[in-house]
Amino acid sequence: MIDELRKEIEEARRSFVHELEGVPSPETLAALRERFLGRKKGRVSLLLARLRECAAAERPLAGQAVNELKAFVEEALAAAPARAAAPAGEWRDPSLPPSRLPAGGEHLIAAIQRRIEDIFLQLGYEIARGPEVELEDYNFTKLNIPAHHPARDEQDTFFLEGHDEMVLRTHTSPMQVRYMLEHRPPLKIISPGKAFRKDDPDATHSPCFHQVEALLVDRGVRFSHLKGTLEAFCRSFYGPDIVLRFRPGYFPFTEPSAEVDISCFLCRGRQDRAATPDPACRVCKGSGWLEILGSGMVHPQVLRNCGIDPEEYSGFALGMGIERVAMVKYGVPDLRLLYENDLRLLGQFG
């Protein structure tokens, strides 16, 4: 019973506050007083009358609650005329500005990574994550970069004290090795994450950076499948009219390999202007092309190292740097800014 009563008291309080808001004159104020404090039919009186229905033990508590309501109504009615009489009343200006509530967000790198992942997920790829401290064997040797290979010079590597067989992974490719060792084709994965190279931080280098790599292995996978996949990705990510250019490149773990450029999405992004780059373009610097990623057909030795027969299967792999995307697509001029974590930059994105 007491719960029911409490509910009604609360309801009465709400409707009183609501009606008081809408009272414009002393006459209506009097009517409001009657409706709530009227001796016989006032809502407060009616609630008091219902106390009898409560169990004896609950009655004091219930009575206290009704009396509190009565005091509240009386106090509010007493204050109301003064408020109504004041010449300006309370200044209520709906055009006042909204309060500013804080807004957080995603780091630009995380936001880009999520967008790239989303596209590949829609293409039916799975996400595979691996450790950042990786076996040297997976990071290099299994990827056809034997010890003492000059290609290791291009990926200056961090080593750990007391863990001679481990490195900070220099790319996310070792995840591909892990996945190939554990699964049979067909394989269709992306491996996003952090990678590390011993580079002093400057405008275009960071000792810690992010990559997304994709790997597809199946029977009959061709170089043209790589290009088709990249076209699908780039047109989704950079714009529907993007054109790709493949240039021969070298990665020890792919053969043939290709460096991939896209037509500048700013000055050549629209079909009607696609033919000629703008010499003053701030994105492509007038070349009309943007270097965005490396790719190739998985080297047969890498497949063999991972227990896959290259006579039966073939595959492609591609990898892109997320920081590079931040620079090219979002105009961040210096990689170091991405790791300073200044809210003035981070608040612009994500």
Add this chain to the structure above:
Amino acid sequence: MKINVEYLKRFVACGLEDGALRELLAGLGLGTEEVLQVGGETVLDLETTPNRPDWLSHYGVAREIAAKDPGLRFTPMDLAAVDLGAPGDGFAIHIEDPADCRRYSGCIVRDLAVRESPPDVQKLLVSLGLRPINDVVDASNLVMMTCGQPLHIFDLERLRGGQVRVRRARAGEALRLLDERDVTLDGGHLLIADGERPLALAGVMGGLDSGITPATRHVFIESACFDPVVIRLGARSLGLKTDASHRFERGMDAEATLPALRMALRLLSRSQGRALKPSFFQDAYPRPQSRPAIRLEKDFPARFTGMDISAADAAAVLQRLGFALRDDGAAWQVTSPSHRVDAECREDLVEEIARVLGYDRLQGEMPLTANPVLRVDEARPRLQRLKARLAAAGFQEVINYVFQSPEENRLAGAEERPLALKNPLGRDFSVMKNSLVPGLLRNTAANADQGCDRVALFEIGNAFADEAGRVVERRRLALSAYGQEQRPDWRLAGREFDLAWLKTELAALAGLLRLEFAFRAAAHPLFRPGACFRVDCGGRPGGWCGEVAAAASGLHKLERPVFAAELDLEALLAGSGERRFQPWNRFPAARRDFTFRMARARSFQELDDAIAGLRPAALESYELTDVYQGPGLPADQVSLSLSFTYRAAERTLTGEEVNEAHRGFTGRLAAQLGLIQR
């Protein structure tokens, strides 16, 4: 690699303008890093890749151009007339281990007058970034730039014992190099020695003592092919990197030693003004190389690329590149030219064909491959929801390096075996982080220094540990809050961040993920004693939260308190497993309030624990509804109000039953904790 365009065109008569030439080279995989104009000539600085040592010469680049355009031919210098002579008495070349040195060709030329090179040679070398020294040294440099083969020329009169030996150094042997550095050697270094002592670091740098001087009269010219790994390890161990070592460690053409010697003789003959003829010549080539043929199915290039490549086109390209083809029915047996040390498998040949025909012929097509069982990542949308919640609460994501300073690691507790980098970028980045919070503190300080009065951050990343010799990385979510939670304005009161706010946010996060957090008072070096809680998630330790200890916030001179948490992200994302429908209790609930005074020395946690111990069966839940301190209360007490909800599973409780249960329960609670009911 610097290429003088005019010099290049001596070896391939292409009429391309510089821009078109750059485009053609780029299409072959040779990007131009920089275009230089030196003395009126165009020099291209080409980006070469480690698999193509043959590109490190004008010959190599000329061969590529000739392969690309069937109308062009590669025309090396005609050296047929240069006579190397024959082995003579009184001198000999010895290779101690053919594994270290595949070939060593050398000759002796007598009665030279060391002088300046002709002006055109000097100009050419300058354009390639080399300093002309004298005609002997210049000849060896020009040979290397022309055909790629590094030479070394010794002052014959400094050689003792009438011999050169290619051998490993003995431990402790010393050598003063051409750059006047003294090095001490061991068995990892390959030497050129005479009968008595080391003369040169093979394939890397010559010795000062046997170098060419203006007084040199007779010379010994070395043209050799060393093992790549031996050269690389030897040079690296001494911190050396030279034009020669750069080439040798990528693999040199063993067939190039003799043409290179001839070229050197030809250049020297010109500068000396007479046809030089060696008085001694020897070609030590203990195991002439033979390379296995690569089998290439004729349809493989088209099949593997999806490009429209006919067998005839494929064969023509390979032949233009110098590969030898033997027809084997459905396949060719392909033998690489000696300068192509990179070509090992049929896929290498496909790249050659595709690249010379042009990658622009490649048309994209979508693969039909599908994962037969698509594993949908359930954790990912949970992570996105979690991040969205944090963003809505005003937390900004940051990303820091995975390494930090040892001091920062120590904030999160002394480690038995910190995971240190062997070769860090500096002390500030020398250990793998054991906690993400120190990074957040650093970011907080940086933003506070920029005048930001509300700094609420989060980071998702790994914390690392060495556990029994194994590197363990755990994905964590860390949060921090500093300064003003709400800035005061015309409508809202200003509010500083506090621990209760952080715990509320964490509880909200847990609720969003349908998890329950329990906060247990605990101790952790990152947090102030008494303001530190272990966060249990589903009954298991899931992280920490609290007010950051003065030592930690003091590291960055933060003046106001920082509130932070670090949680096990995998536990958050794993969730509580698959759920099934639970019917809810349809019987009415009854609420009873309980307001009482409690000694300040007690904590809510004690109260909570006591309630857990005493709770009657009908108590469904309870919440804290008010805390009062101040006038009307003894100084050592606070007033709390709890609201209890009672409900039975199987029936409606009567008011009397509820009252009885409530009275008995609160009475015992009051007695246990010395509470005074109001």
